[in-house]
Amino acid sequence: MAEQNTEERIVGIDLGTTNSLVAYMEGDTPVVIPGEDGDRLVPSVVAVGDDGVTIGNAARSTLIASPDRAVYSAKRLMGRGIDDVQDELKLFPFHLSPDQKPGEVLRLTIGGRELTPPEISAYILQQLKHNAERYFGPGSKVTKAVITVPAYFNDAQRQATRDAARIAGLEVLRLVNEPTAAALAYGLDRSKDGVIAVYDFGGGTFDISILKLHEGIFEVISTNGDTHLGGDDIDNLLIAVAVEDIRGDMGLDVTTSGEAIQAIRKAVIEAKIALSSQSSVAVDVTLPAEFGGKHYLREITREQFEQLAASVIERTLVPCKQVMKDAGLAAAQVDEVVLVGGSTRIPLVRKLVDEMFDLAARGKKPHTDLNPDEVVALGAAVQARILAGGSKATEDMLLLDVTPLSLGIEALGGVVAQIIGRNSTIPASATEHFTTGVDGQTNVAIHVVQGERELAKDCRSLARFDLKGIPPMTAGIPRIEVKFLIDANGILHVSAREQRSAKQAEIEVKPTYGLTDEQVEAMILSSFDNAEADLAARQLIEARNEGENILTLVHKARTNPAWQQLSAEEVANITAKEVELGTAMKQEDHSVIRSAIDALDLATRRYAELSMSTAITSAMVGETMQSANEKMGDGPSAPHPIAKAELIS
Amino acid sequence: MLKTADNAVPVACWSCSVAKTPETLFCQHCSKIQPPLEGDFYSVFNLERKLNLDLAALEREFHRLTRKLHPDNFARATETEQAWSLADTAMVNDAYRTLKDPIRRTEYLLMLEGAQIGEENSGKNRVDPSRVPADLLEEVFELNMQLEEMRAARKLGETDAALEADLQTAKIKFDGLLADVDEQLKTQWGVWDQGDEATRKSAMTDMVSLIDRRNYIRNLVRDVNEALGS
Numbered sequence: 001m002a003e004q005n006t007e008e009r010i011v012g013i014d015l016g017t018t019n020s021l022v023a024y025m026e027g028d029t030p031v032v033i034p035g036e037d038g039d040r041l042v043p044s045v046v047a048v049g050d051d052g053v054t055i056g057n058a059a060r061s062t063l064i065a066s067p068d069r070a071v072y073s074a075k076r077l078m079g080r081g082i083d084d085v086q087d088e089l090k091l092f093p094f095h096l097s098p099d100q101k102p103g104e105v106l107r108l109t110i111g112g113r114e115l116t117p118p119e120i121s122a123y124i125l126q127q128l129k130h131n132a133e134r135y136f137g138p139g140s141k142v143t144k145a146v147i148t149v150p151a152y153f154n155d156a157q158r159q160a161t162r163d164a165a166r167i168a169g170l171e172v173l174r175l176v177n178e179p180t181a182a183a184l185a186y187g188l189d190r191s192k193d194g195v196i197a198v199y200d201f202g203g204g205t206f207d208i209s210i211l212k213l214h215e216g217i218f219e220v221i222s223t224n225g226d227t228h229l230g231g232d233d234i235d236n237l238l239i240a241v242a243v244e245d246i247r248g249d250m251g252l253d254v255t256t257s258g259e260a261i262q263a264i265r266k267a268v269i270e271a272k273i274a275l276s277s278q279s280s281v282a283v284d285v286t287l288p289a290e291f292g293g294k295h296y297l298r299e300i301t302r303e304q305f306e307q308l309a310a311s312v313i314e315r316t317l318v319p320c321k322q323v324m325k326d327a328g329l330a331a332a333q334v335d336e337v338v339l340v341g342g343s344t345r346i347p348l349v350r351k352l353v354d355e356m357f358d359l360a361a362r363g364k365k366p367h368t369d370l371n372p373d374e375v376v377a378l379g380a381a382v383q384a385r386i387l388a389g390g391s392k393a394t395e396d397m398l399l400l401d402v403t404p405l406s407l408g409i410e411a412l413g414g415v416v417a418q419i420i421g422r423n424s425t426i427p428a429s430a431t432e433h434f435t436t437g438v439d440g441q442t443n444v445a446i447h448v449v450q451g452e453r454e455l456a457k458d459c460r461s462l463a464r465f466d467l468k469g470i471p472p473m474t475a476g477i478p479r480i481e482v483k484f485l486i487d488a489n490g491i492l493h494v495s496a497r498e499q500r501s502a503k504q505a506e507i508e509v510k511p512t513y514g515l516t517d518e519q520v521e522a523m524i525l526s527s528f529d530n531a532e533a534d535l536a537a538r539q540l541i542e543a544r545n546e547g548e549n550i551l552t553l554v555h556k557a558r559t560n561p562a563w564q565q566l567s568a569e570e571v572a573n574i575t576a577k578e579v580e581l582g583t584a585m586k587q588e589d590h591s592v593i594r595s596a597i598d599a600l601d602l603a604t605r606r607y608a609e610l611s612m613s614t615a616i617t618s619a620m621v622g623e624t625m626q627s628a629n630e631k632m633g634d635g636p637s638a639p640h641p642i643a644k645a646e647l648i649s
Numbered sequence: 650m651l652k653t654a655d656n657a658v659p660v661a662c663w664s665c666s667v668a669k670t671p672e673t674l675f676c677q678h679c680s681k682i683q684p685p686l687e688g689d690f691y692s693v694f695n696l697e698r699k700l701n702l703d704l705a706a707l708e709r710e711f712h713r714l715t716r717k718l719h720p721d722n723f724a725r726a727t728e729t730e731q732a733w734s735l736a737d738t739a740m741v742n743d744a745y746r747t748l749k750d751p752i753r754r755t756e757y758l759l760m761l762e763g764a765q766i767g768e769e770n771s772g773k774n775r776v777d778p779s780r781v782p783a784d785l786l787e788e789v790f791e792l793n794m795q796l797e798e799m800r801a802a803r804k805l806g807e808t809d810a811a812l813e814a815d816l817q818t819a820k821i822k823f824d825g826l827l828a829d830v831d832e833q834l835k836t837q838w839g840v841w842d843q844g845d846e847a848t849r850k851s852a853m854t855d856m857v858s859l860i861d862r863r864n865y866i867r868n869l870v871r872d873v874n875e876a877l878g879s
Contacts, residue, residue, distance in 0.1 A: 174724075
């Protein structure tokens with residue numbers, strides 16, 4: 001067991017807008033790793049309270065009760081600047097720091113703390129890492145991961161994701177595009193060659209990818225999408241309807257109440273989900289106290305819902321048409337369609353996909369057999385196993401992905417000179433030559449952009465490079481060779497060389513909307529690893545203290561008359577659990593001690609009942625010692641039900 | 650491109666020290682990846698500089714090389730091996746992307762042979778009057794007028810059915826011209842592939858002007874499509 005835990009496990013992570021998951025390939029089968037609460041999805045919500053940060057389900061209640069202490073859908077802000085997020089700010093309760101400047105990484109104020117989107121994502125990743133380590137058992141460490149990103153993520157968004165992983169203490173072995181990961185998950189048991197379309201409509205992003213399968217090679221032909229289109233947008237429309245209703249029918253303006261908006265959001269999301277299986281649903285919201293606790297109640301039919309949602313859903317058609325055009329294929333040439341993402345549960349989405357790819361008419365159905373919420377994480381686990389090697393199930397599998405956006409440099413007049421076209425298989429490279437325009441010039445500035453527009457100002461600015469240290473020469477004489485390389489993660493690397501002097505030119509990268517290496521380092525050290533170590537140490541001390549207490553109490557219990565009523569078998573069981581706890585307490589993992597405490601607690605349950613007075617016993621039937629302990633308070637006078645029972649008898 | 654000239658190719662494998670032929674990607678003895686090779690896109694696939702290619706064979710070779718060289722296979726290898734795998738795979742991808750597309754392939758070969766192709770790399774070149782092919786001067790002039798009118802009408806939110814019909818006609822005409830150029834290019838491919846030194850020289854000159862003409866017409870077609878909103 002111990003040996004197994006020193007083995008390096010690479011996990012697959014789906015860092016989603018709404019939910020995040022971690023998965024691992026057990027033998028030949030990828031499985032989703034549940035959290036401590038048994039939930040396979042970790043809601044992508046982070047809350048900052050006075051006593052620390054909570055993540056996932058634990059943070060969701062904060063989101064409703066005190067919305068300014070929680071943040072959700074932070075993925076929408078990854079790799080973006082203040083100018084990009086104006087639309088987001090209208091719909092999401094993000095509080096930006098007041099001194100935010102254009103071109104800088106965003107800083108959010110949450111519960112009095114300032115956090116960047118990569119740090120928020122890092123908390124979610126850290127939770128997933130923790131869940132995986134817990135799942136693999138005592139002493140196991142997870143430090144390597146494959147993380148998925150929307151296929152249409154640009155370089156800045158990919159870098160931000162990688163930064164988030166570093167802050168969380170994870171090395172990203174590969175960033176994989178979400179639709180491609182889904183194809184891998186489906187491809188495990190399908191070795192058939194053909195053309196697949198993956199339609200991935202999630203909470204915040206939409207991707208469409210066309211792949212060609214050939215003898216285990218998954219070759220992406222083209223990809224397209226919209227990083228700001230998802231189920232969230234449908235929610236926002238439904239919220240707007242409710243807000244208008246409340247204004248019109250009840251004369252109340254709830255727009256400034258974060259609490260009210262969150263309550264409405266929760267209700268409309270539930271309604272949206274119900275409408276995928278029901279023809280109508282009642283939306284029932286209890287407004288917060290400031291509105292006199294009034295109820296908002298209305299019926300929504302599926303027809304009404306579809307009329308409203310159609311405008312959002314139909315926006316997916318534009319990328320679909322472009323991706324087919326880029327692939328040079330007609331809908332009839334697509335053999336299989338895979339549906340990914342929670343929003344593909346909506347019947348109207350399925351209808352639209354059916355029409356787009358002419359499925360029913362060709363006697364075909366889209367693939368939905370894998371849970372659309374989980375399939376991306378499962379695919380990430382498959383890619384993780386491919387990288388780890390040595391597995392029969394994945395040995396012939398190879399994923400060839402593409403870059404979703406064209407890479408270019410700003411040329412004279414602000415126009416873009418394209419250097420690597422979109423849909424080029426990655427890794428991809430291109431070499432360009434530059435020279436000087438002024439005699440003796442020693443620096444050349446290069447502006448790298450990503451996007452399909454003709455003018456640099458309409459594309460996404462990736463970075464400005466300064467080529468320094470060019471030997472002074474007559475204008476036009478230096479010949480600087482710049483090599484652009486997009487790696488297998490879709491991330492750009494640049495190197496340069498002055499050819500006349502063979503001098504390696506120095507490159508200074510100024511990431512736009514990104515974090516510098518130094519900033520990332522600082523975040524790791526100041527806010528994370530320490531906090532994690534501190535927390536682990538504290539939990540260990542607490543668990544050991546509690547273990548000591550219960551052992552003392554059980555030891556004393558042997559002199560209690562109630563002990564005589566236990567069967568020999570029960571006594572043997574208690575003794576065995578005592579020994580186990582004693583051993584567990586020598587270990588460094590608090591969760592091992594906790595489970596040993598729980599086991600001993602359970603073994604002594606009948607004794608706890610017997611030892612208490614009849615009145616107390618009747619109230620506590622079925623309680624364990626620990627829960628009874630909680631009910632009776634844990635002050636020094638009554639630390640444990642056994643102590644209390646001793647007093648009575 | 651994969652490797653700088655000042656780095657001499659070792660004749661012995663870096664890993665097992667057994668002598669190897671310099672132009673190999675993997676050591677024949679210990680199967681370890683070797684420093685990236687220098688060469689052009691044709692040499693990546695071990696092909697002669699020809700313009701008619703067997704695309705199915707090219708794809709097979711692309712898959713074969715990629716399976717061996719892809720960074721996925723080197724996730725647990727040393728940093729140097731990872732860097733070589735990355736450089737090799739990028740080169741294979743760049744080569745495949747260039748050679749599988751007939752126009753890119755032609756442009757690349759012409760460049761390898763030292764030809765200068767028009768304004769190919771000046772971004773998406775706008776209509777430059779000095780570069781209008783002489784035989785198209787009149788039509789291009791008229792088309793540009795129509796495009797201007799169309800854009801002006803669009804701005805005002807108007808539709809002009811007659812103008813739209815004219816542009817549709819122009820589109821068909823220029824699409825046809827594009828197809829003609831492609832046919833002529835194909836003929837020149839054959840001449841290049843079969844020819845001796847002298848015929849190759851003249852085929853090159855012809856192809857350079859055909860490519861320039863093609864780029865010009867392609868931009869016109871794109872402008873027309875944009876104006877028609879299709």
